[in-house]
Amino acid sequence: MKLNNKVAVITGGARGIGLAIAQRYLSEGASVVVADIDRVAIDEAVVALQQQAAGEKVMGVELNVCVQASIDAMVEAVNKRFGGIDILVNNAAVFDMAPVLEVTEASFDKQFAVNTKGMFFTLQAVARSMVARGQGGKIINMASQAGRRGEALVAFTAPVKPQ
Numbered sequence: 001m002k003l004n005n006k007v008a009v010i011t012g013g014a015r016g017i018g019l020a021i022a023q024r025y026l027s028e029g030a031s032v033v034v035a036d037i038d039r040v041a042i043d044e045a046v047v048a049l050q051q052q053a054a055g056e057k058v059m060g061v062e063l064n065v066c067v068q069a070s071i072d073a074m075v076e077a078v079n080k081r082f083g084g085i086d087i088l089v090n091n092a093a094v095f096d097m098a099p100v101l102e103v104t105e106a107s108f109d110k111q112f113a114v115n116t117k118g119m120f121f122t123l124q125a126v127a128r129s130m131v132a133r134g135q136g137g138k139i140i141n142m143a144s145q146a147g148r149r150g151e152a153l154v155a156f157t158a159p160v161k162p163q
Contacts, residue, residue: 012036085126
């Protein structure tokens with residue numbers, strides 16, 4: 001088992017890609033922390049993952065990556081339960097699809113808060129914990145390929161017609 005005795009925190013881990021990563025990490029021997037903003041989804045994911053894992057290898061933590069106190073509380077809770085974090089998968093993200101000319105400031109602010117600021121400050125808090133522990137670790141930041149190609153409904157791709 002490649003990840004035996006490792007602790008992995010997966011943000012946005014209650015569904016989709018995050019949940020699939022949690023399942024795979026468990027199968028490779030890691031203890032997994034499902035960190036997500038949706039308490040109901042966290043609880044469902046933890047129940048499903050506990051059926052896969054032996055012992056106390058799964059933990060659910062409510063996390064809002066837009067709130068520093070929430071990030072710090074998550075790191076503290078994981079450190080208390082497992083003694084440290086070995087892997088962070090920064091997977092939490094939102095995308096509010098809209099044509100460029102219709103994107104609202106509120107939508108933009110939310111996307112930036114979760115996808116950029118939240119990713120960075122979660123990375124920072126976990127990195128601080130890893131450095132203080134002195135055993136290193138791995139941080140994986142997920143991102144969309146949409147930033148590398150043009151698509152309809154993605155910023156700067158909507159056609160502008162002269163009037």
